[in-house]
């Protein structure tokens with residue numbers, strides 16, 4: 001068995017980190033292999049660098065693939081990409097070569113960050129403090145613009161002596177140091193880690209540029225420009241109140257009064273009215289982010305109590321309180337309370353189609369958590385082809401011993417979305433429930449490929465081949481030949497990865 005992911009990250013990280021420190025001390029490092037010429041970082045080198053970092057983030061215990069939050073973030077992210085293309089900020093070359101994926105982290109810290117190669121990190125803590133979709137979109141637009149303006153590659157190019165491998169370690173180190181301090185992080189969150197982080201900070205000019213370009217992209221995508229201003233105000237207020245590391249976004253994105261003034265004058269020029277009251281959909285998703293960010297038992301209990309004190313509040317606020325209270329109760333395993341709170345939410349969300357769907361899915365989720373898949377399916381109402389619907393239905397089918405239905409649903413899904421690791425994992429469970437061991441192992445391997453962990457995928461492909469050799473796989477010749485083909489392909493990827501070192 002391999003080590004637990006968290007242990008593996010830290011082991012790799014500390015080893016690489018020590019090398020990074022050595023480089024900073026200008027220790028000769030002629031033995032370090034280089035990846036191409038470091039004088040100018042090409043988009044394909046940046047892409048590889050980004051994948052190296054993304055692979056570690058996928059393994060991080062704080063990485064979360066919540067289908068509903070992921071879908072919601074996509075509903076903001078995709079229009080921003082479309083607008084960036086239309087404005088010529090996102091070139092065809094970068095569009096094709098970079099990942100343009102947002103990874104969610106369970107962290108409570110208010111943080112979002114752009115990584116090399118078009119990967120973005122977004123902490124649930126940040127989603128939970130945004131008051132509107134426009135605020136959340138403004139953060140995404142700003143980070144997107146750091147990538148399209150090639151700020152990251154410029155920063156890395158400044159680090160002329162570093163190989164991309166070392167730069168990847170530096171970025172991972174900065175991310176680790178930016179997490180709210182706890183025992184594990186204290187090991188590396190010392191002054192040296194912060195020194196490394198400072199080397200990777202964007203300059204004020206870059207920040208201004210990301211604000212300006214991001215603002216244009218945000219408004220072109222149809223969001224209220226007011227979101228940029230209120231988000232700024234919120235972060236600046238947080239900066240005044242807090243200096244305890246809970247707002248790492250502020251460290252990498254210094255809030256200067258000058259940037260604030262820029263934003264406000266842009267807003268005045270745009271002449272738009274202040275944003276309308278926040279939509280219920282955003283309020284519910286923000287509540288979900290809060291509960292899923294592992295806030296601890298005390299906060300969960302406070303969420304439950306808040307549902308009773310929210311009656312004088314605007315409707316969206318009340319609905320959000322009920323949503324958080326229901327999900328928090330379920331997390332605290334108080335299923336009866338969770339059921340009742342979710343049932344109270346459903347009529348309140350009627351009239352807003354998106355919020356009504358979220359309310360139904362919450363009631364269904366609570367029923368599923370309580371071990372009642374039949375009731376869950378009834379409460380969910382008619383399910384469509386969206387990702388949360390498909391993954392939810394498959395899970396309910398699995399729990400009600402209808403593995404063949406789950407298999408069929410998930411097979412169709414992964415055929416269309418072969419990089420959906422969560423769907424592959426669910427499919428693996430469904431195959432296991434059917435006793436199809438070989439297919440279960442292969443689906444597990446595909447999940448690892450989607451997480452860019454080719455070594456872990458190869459382990460599974462080899463285990464599957466071994467099973468075939470020993471005759472323990474029945475006569476599943478088709479699957480056996482798929483496994484051989486995929487093993488060869490992934491072996492190549494793995495070799496490519498090894499050469500990069």
Ligand SMILES: [Zn+2]
Nearest residue numbers: 202207210253
């Ligand atoms: Zn920035």
